[in-house]
Every structure is written in structure tokens, then in C-alpha cells.
Amino acid sequence: MAIALRPATPADLGLLRHWDQQPHVVAAAPNDDWAWEIELGRNPEWRELLIAELDGRPIGFIQIIDPAREDSHYWGKDVADDLRAIDIWIGEADDLGRGLGTRMMELAIERCFSAPEVAAILIDPLLSNTRAHRFYQRLGFRPIGARRFGEDDCLVHRLSREDWAQTHGLSP
Numbered sequence: 001m002a003i004a005l006r007p008a009t010p011a012d013l014g015l016l017r018h019w020d021q022q023p024h025v026v027a028a029a030p031n032d033d034w035a036w037e038i039e040l041g042r043n044p045e046w047r048e049l050l051i052a053e054l055d056g057r058p059i060g061f062i063q064i065i066d067p068a069r070e071d072s073h074y075w076g077k078d079v080a081d082d083l084r085a086i087d088i089w090i091g092e093a094d095d096l097g098r099g100l101g102t103r104m105m106e107l108a109i110e111r112c113f114s115a116p117e118v119a120a121i122l123i124d125p126l127l128s129n130t131r132a133h134r135f136y137q138r139l140g141f142r143p144i145g146a147r148r149f150g151e152d153d154c155l156v157h158r159l160s161r162e163d164w165a166q167t168h169g170l171s172p
Ligand SMILES: CC(C)(COP(=O)(O)OP(=O)(O)OC[C@H]1O[C@@H](n2cnc3c(N)ncnc32)[C@H](O)[C@@H]1OP(=O)(O)O)[C@@H](O)C(=O)NCCC(=O)NCCS
Pocket: 024, 025, 028, 088, 089, 090, 091, 095, 096, 097, 098, 099, 100, 101, 102, 103, 124, 125, 126, 129, 131, 132, 133, 134, 135, 136
């Protein structure tokens, strides 16, 4: 299964808007407005917007941010400066539950930890999204506490470099 991540570009606008309307994507983030027409046109150094492709076919989206430098301070102004935070979804319902998300996350995690200064990765699934909790926990993320972001009650999960190295046989 050849999955690769590439930067999202303004040419992905229609695709991302289409995915945004899929019920499983809405259910995971009902209050999010990604303002794609603006965001696809800018490239701040604290963020990567990525499209996952399976044998060249776009299948999903990943955002990686440095939460300490992200400009809305979504994670709070006192967040540590050695972290990354990830958002992920599969675009089409037919592609759910086939192992694609797991491979996408592995690639995203490896991308984050390839920067030696990154100590851990954060994820903020809705408290109600228990299937996503299971997905992240299988990858080694640990729940660290409930937290409200705007109107969303979330269960924050964290994956340390050490935990990832231990489960994947890498040196920390
Ligand atoms: C979460 C997600 C990226 C996982 O990718 P995937 O390719 O479906 O997952 P895999 O096939 O690798 O692994 C299967 C696991 O994914 C999770 N999963 C599958 N469908 C899901 C869905 N609609 N919503 C949430 N999690 C789901 C479950 O944990 C599932 O294991 P289970 O069958 O034991 O419940 C994908 O399901 C998705 O995009 N879900 C909707 C959006 C979402 O919840 N994103 C996360 C927000 S924080």
C-alpha cells in the first residue's frame, strides 16, 4: 500500500470542500471552519497542510502545527515549545476502516519526530469520538485529560517520542 503525503495547494480547494461536507468529517469537527480559500493560499512556517495519496489518488488530509507558534493560540499561550499537533481525516466514507488512516498517522508521526527538538505530539479528538480515541491509543497516544476548545469538549491525547520509539523500535 503506497501512501504518500504531499503539500496541499490552492488546486485542492474543491476536494477539501467536498470532504468537509461528508458526514463522518462533519461529525468529527462540527464547529470547524477551515477557510480553505484563505488558508490554502498561505504557508506559515509553523504549519503543514498535507494531502495523503494512495497510489496517486487523494484519500485524506493532515494538518501538522507547532502549537506554540500557531497564530490563533488555539492550544493556549503557555503551551510548550517542543510539540506538534495533528489533525487528520479520511475524505470518503468508503475509505474508512481500511488501515489507511493508520498508515497516514505513522507517516505524520515520523514527519514530526524527524525534527530532533520535537518531544511529543498532541491530538484533540472530541470527547464523544471514542472510535478515534481507540485509533490514537492503538498508535501509542495516551489520554492526558478533557479540555474544552471553544464549543468542543475534547479528550487531549499525547504521544511522547519515547513511547513512539519503544513501540516502533527506533532510538529515542
Ligand atoms: C480516524 C480516522 C483518520 C482513522 O482512519 P481509518 O483509515 O478509518 O482507520 P484504520 O482503518 O487505520 O483503523 C480503524 C480504526 O479507525 C477508527 N475509525 C474508523 N472509522 C472511524 C470513524 N468514522 N470515526 C472515527 N474513528 C474511526 C476506529 O478506531 C477503527 O477501529 P475499530 O474498527 O476497532 O473501531 C478515520 O476513521 C476518519 O477520518 N474518521 C473521521 C474523522 C475523524 O474522526 N478524525 C479524527 C478527528 S480527531
